[in-house]
Amino acid sequence: GENVEQHPSTLSVQEGDSAVIKCTYSDSASNYFPWYKQELGKRPQLIIDIRSNVGEKKDQRIAVTLNKTAKHFSLHITETQPEDSAVYFCAASRGGNNRLAFGKGNQVVVIP
Amino acid sequence: KAGVTQTPRYLIKTRGQQVTLSCSPISGHRSVSWYQQTPGQGLQFLFEYFSETQRNKGNFPGRFSGRQFSNSRSEMNVSTLELGDSALYLCASSSTGGVYNEQFFGPGTRLTVL
Numbered sequence: 583g584e585n586v587e588q589h590p591s592t593l594s595v596q597e598g599d600s601a602v603i604k605c606t607y608s609d610s611a612s613n614y615f616p617w618y619k620q621e622l623g624k625r626p627q628l629i630i631d632i633r634s635n636v637g638e639k640k641d642q643r644i645a646v647t648l649n650k651t652a653k654h655f656s657l658h659i660t661e662t663q664p665e666d667s668a669v670y671f672c673a674a675s676r677g678g679n680n681r682l683a684f685g686k687g688n689q690v691v692v693i694p
Numbered sequence: 695k696a697g698v699t700q701t702p703r704y705l706i707k708t709r710g711q712q713v714t715l716s717c718s719p720i721s722g723h724r725s726v727s728w729y730q731q732t733p734g735q736g737l738q739f740l741f742e743y744f745s746e747t748q749r750n751k752g753n754f755p756g757r758f759s760g761r762q763f764s765n766s767r768s769e770m771n772v773s774t775l776e777l778g779d780s781a782l783y784l785c786a787s788s789s790t791g792g793v794y795n796e797q798f799f800g801p802g803t804r805l806t807v808l
Contacts, residue, residue, distance in 0.1 A: 680750065683739065
């Protein structure tokens with residue numbers, strides 16, 4: 583089955599700086615890559631996703647890049663704010679298949 | 695639209711008991727997936743139901759089972775509870791209109807096994 587690895591496990595950044603989280607996946611047939619943000623005690627929330635026919639996608643301060651050849655994708659958060667502090671999960675699945683394989687999560691701490 | 699709801703939010707059981715958790719998807723969503731979240735293993739896929747049929751299954755023992763009703767509401771059942779079953783159980787609903795299906799999570803049921 584699909585195996586998703588996520589690095590680093592914890593990331594501390596100064597407010598206003600950028601944060602980058604990287605994930606690798608093993609199944610070359612995976613073509614859907616969502617990112618979820620989970621605040622303490624709350625449900626995971628979809629923040630952005632990318633499909634395999636796209637190399638990059640942006641939504642305001644958040645961007646995701648995908649390298650299918652190397653089988654890795656990354657989340658970029660620019661101009662970080664304290665409300666960006668949370669655990670971020672990357673995931674992968676095959677299109678039409680709702681079985682998401684998740685990475686172990688990254689704790690992002692934004693220092694005011 | 696109302697979001698995904700799960701009941702109950704918290705449960706305390708003892709080893710050997712069984713438990714049933716419920717999930718109501720977003721109106722119009724026909725797919726419900728279940729995940730187990732623990733600090734050590736993270737989020738792990740249990741199974742997915744679509745149109746009352748199990749469509750995908752993860753690598754969990756047969757003690758974990760589920761079903762889906764005609765109104766798309768889903769239940770999961772865990773029999774003969776073990777201490778290691780203590781976890782946050784999340785369900786996620788998805789429409790299946792396209793190839794890439796966004797999944798929206800419920801708040802979860804926190805199960806503690808004593």
